[in-house]
Amino acid sequence: MDLGPRAALARVARAAISRGAPPLIAALAIVALAIGLWWRDCIVLAGAGLLGAASFRARMHTCAPWSGLAAGLRCGIAGAGMLTAGLMLLGWIAAVHLEAWSAGGTHAHGVLALAGIAVIVYLAVLGATGAASSERAGSVGAGLAAVLAAEVADAGTSFAACGFAGLAALVLVSHGWRLLGQTMPALLRSEQRW
Numbered sequence: 001m002d003l004g005p006r007a008a009l010a011r012v013a014r015a016a017i018s019r020g021a022p023p024l025i026a027a028l029a030i031v032a033l034a035i036g037l038w039w040r041d042c043i044v045l046a047g048a049g050l051l052g053a054a055s056f057r058a059r060m061h062t063c064a065p066w067s068g069l070a071a072g073l074r075c076g077i078a079g080a081g082m083l084t085a086g087l088m089l090l091g092w093i094a095a096v097h098l099e100a101w102s103a104g105g106t107h108a109h110g111v112l113a114l115a116g117i118a119v120i121v122y123l124a125v126l127g128a129t130g131a132a133s134s135e136r137a138g139s140v141g142a143g144l145a146a147v148l149a150a151e152v153a154d155a156g157t158s159f160a161a162c163g164f165a166g167l168a169a170l171v172l173v174s175h176g177w178r179l180l181g182q183t184m185p186a187l188l189r190s191e192q193r194w
């Protein structure tokens with residue numbers, strides 16, 4: 001075990017990132033949501049939803065061990081938020097396709113900048129918390145898919161933006177439903193056993 005100044009600095013940096021970056025991810029999600037609403041861009045809105053879910057997952061185990069009641073309520077609130085965000089995104093896509101709402105044009109360079117920042121911040125959090133490489137690959141894949149969808153939509157194929165947003169919405173609905181239907185009840189039952 002290395003006790004030198006370099007190892008100590010690395011431990012301090014990992015601790016700072018793991019404590020400070022999840023609020024940064026949440027702030028980035030709020031900024032992406034505001035920009036997505038301003039631009040009326042479903043790719044940025046989908047990215048905001050995925051960042052919000054990532055913010056919860058990054059802080060899910062902080063302050064553990066939790067009581068079953070507190071952990072169950074926390075998972076229930078996060079699950080309801082993810083489910084609501086996914087359903088609202090699906091509603092947005094349906095409204096655009098039914099021409100009840102006009103979507104703004106996709107700003108490919110803006111999406112590229114937001115996706116790049118989001119992936120870099122999220123990878124820093126995953127690296128600091130020792131997350132699995134599959135989760136790291138998923139975050140890079142989501143960022144690349146957002147950029148690809150923005151570039152294809154910018155070239156004139158509008159269904160690419162809705163396709164990415166629809167896939168992100170289904171991921172949010174799936175994760176939200178799992179938190180509400182499986183994780184929260186299991187945690188609440190664990191509280192009752194004691």
